[in-house]
């Protein structure tokens with residue numbers, strides 16, 4: 001779909017049912033080269049969808065000069081290796097912060113770490129073993145980020161008539177990038193701002209980003225003031241009023257923080273206790289598969305850590321090294 005002249009949106013399939021597709025953006029310059037913002041999943045289906053839709057607007061993979069990645073989740077960078085097989089010379093652009101964080105996480109047994117982390121936050125081993133496993137994610141490719149060009153906050157990339165400004169917007173991931181096109185006042189938000197869903201803000205299993213919600217809220221306030229005519233997110237649909245959507249997301253988290261706090265009254269709780277009682281618009285916590293449970297508990301911990309940072313809650317490392325939270 002053409003957004004404006006020389007800028008297209010391409011939808012490719014996801015493997016998760018509640019998010020049907022991910023959007024990649026194609027910027028053309030006059031020399032016949034293109035720049036992509038995000039790639040889509042590394043599946044055969046998504047790859048041939050991207051190939052066909054590029055062809056429809058007159059391009060091949062070999063015409064790609066730059067690929068900019070908003071963040072290192074597989075629905076955004078998953079196709080890099082496949083594209084590289086056809087075009088080994090495109091320039092890969094990624095946040096330096098995100099790259100360093102990802103590089104420090106190689107060679108971990110994430111399955112075991114994730115299960116230990118869930119137990120620490122109050123889930124029994126029995127529940128972990130009995131929860132439905134998310135098999136769709138098992139065979140997902142995590143491409144190598146070969147020789148990337150690393151960028152930082154406010155760095156500029158000129159591409160033909162386009163002037164891209166990179167904005168460090170941590171929260172959804174540690175080094176998430178939004179991109180502002182200065183001349184046409186376009187904000188590409190990746191997974192930082194979506195028009196309908198509230199993006200996942202979580203913590204990792206190693207406690208490296210316990211302040212993720214504080215960071216996320218700062219990152220919302222940061223992009224709110226850019227004069228923006230079109231907002232292009234990675235999922236759902238494009239929209240216009242960035243300020244309004246940022247306000248809604250800020251309000252949503254404020255309400256959610258209150259909802260968390262209200263649960264405590266005179267008892268202490270684990271994050272899993274809280275996640276079981278809090279409302280989820282994707283259904284009831286007990287029916288989630290293991291991956292959804294992990295992501296829900298991660299989001300809960302991010303909110304609890306925020307409340308601890310604001311002195312509204314206390315975090316206690318109780319018996320069996322289980323983490324418990326209570327009013328101060």
Ligand SMILES: [Zn+2]
Nearest residue numbers: 073075191234
């Ligand atoms: Zn995504």
